[in-house]
Amino acid sequence: METSHFPTKLTIRVSDTRLCFARYELRREPLFAFSSWQLRQEFSLLQNLREAMDREELLQAPTSHIEILCCRPVTPVPLADFQEEDCTDIYKYVFQQERPHRVFYDTLPCANAVLLYGMKEEVCRAIEEVFGEVHYTSALTSLLAHLSQKGLSNGTGRRFFCYLHNNTMDFAAFSHTRLELINTYEIHNTTDAAYYTFNAAQKLGADLRHDTFFITGNKAEREKTVEYFRQFAANVYGVNPTAEYNRSIVATTPGVPYDMITFLME
CATH class of the missing domain: 3.30.420.250 (Protein of unknown function DUF3822, N-terminal domain)
Known part of the structure; x- marks a missing residue:
């Protein structure tokens, strides 16, 4: 161009x-x-x-x-x-x-x-x-x-989001659309991510059988984290920006961070 x-x-x-x-x-x-x-x-x-x-x-x-x-x-x-x-x-x-x-x-x-x-x-x-x-x-x-x-259609339970990027995890908790917590952690593996996520979620009174956890970030890291988190919570989902944004050129271009998308x- x-x-x-x-x-x-x-x-x-x-x-x-x-x-x-x-x-x-x-x-x-x-x-x-x-x-x-x-x-x-x-x-x-x-x-x-x-x-x-x-x-x-x-x-x-x-x-x-x-x-x-x-x-x-x-x-x-x-x-x-x-x-x-x-x-x-x-x-x-x-x-x-x-x-x-x-x-x-x-x-x-x-x-x-x-x-x-x-x-x-x-x-x-x-x-x-x-x-x-x-x-x-x-x-x-x-x-x-x-x-x-x-995830508002998933019911009235809390929703927790983990955004993984560059050895960092941004963790956010919502009750309906109200932001309950936002924090940023340095992480080195899925064990770190799980520790910070479920520690914060439990302090907020999470119900691990009904509340929903969404994981986004690099595909390989996202899929690995989803699999690991499912040992502890019933409703854990990966967020695929390609599908989420209907295969937009922005979402399908390699290397574009999710927050930038x-x-x-x-």
């Missing part, structure tokens, strides 16, 4: 290990371009971004808007209790970061919550030095909005 034909909105997903770049526009024939850039840990983020700009054709096309998906843990605040002036204090209390962070928030009306999250100030400055004006969004915002509506397809 010639750079002049790329959609002008650029989405960049920023994690600790790689950058994902995407341009998507829904037309009669959807236009989608995707690439990922493995971060070279011996270089600064600024150096990585500059090298990516030089080499990635997708980044050289005209751009009208740049969205940064931040792959960082979030802490929820009930929508009714949210006060913008309290964001930084709450974030610092929950995460207690040593380096300066820039604090952001996204509203999640479907779950009656506001999500607070942060990025290192040095990361934000590097992004803005290379790309100029950008808008930051948590990678979990569109994911949680999507999950809040998933939900953001682009919302």
Whole structure:
């Protein structure tokens, strides 16, 4: 695809290990371009971004808007209790970061919550030095909005979601559409995932015979985790984005993270 034909909105997903770049526009024939850039840990983020700009054709096309998906843990605040002036204090209390962070928030009306999250100030400055004006969004915002509506037809029981990616598990619990819990854990295997999931679920009073557990993420990891979790809970299901999004080009393109799929397809 010639750079002049790329959609002008650029989405960049920023994690600790790689950058994902995407341009998507829904037309009669959807236009989608995707690439990922493995971060070279011996270089600064600024150096990585500059090298990516030089080499990635997708980044050289005209751009009208740049969205940064931040792959960082979030802490929820009930929508009714949210006060913008309290964001930084709450974030610092929950995460207690040593380096300066820039604090952001996204509203999640479907779950009656506001999500607070942060990025290192040095990361934000590097992004803005290379790309100029950008808008930051948590990678979990569109994911949680999507999950809040998933599985509602299965009854009135709680629904638990595990999103597996890069030795990390984002765990969310919903009662109907109300977000009860969101937490992020470092994991190394399915045993870790099960420990954190069922420990959190039991603290919320889960009924392992009736409540539903959904697992999403990398296919091989997802299927292995579903099989393992079924030793402990009766209703465990894998989420296949290809089927979920009716074989959309976004969902069928290899390597696109699930949170990025939900953001682009919302």
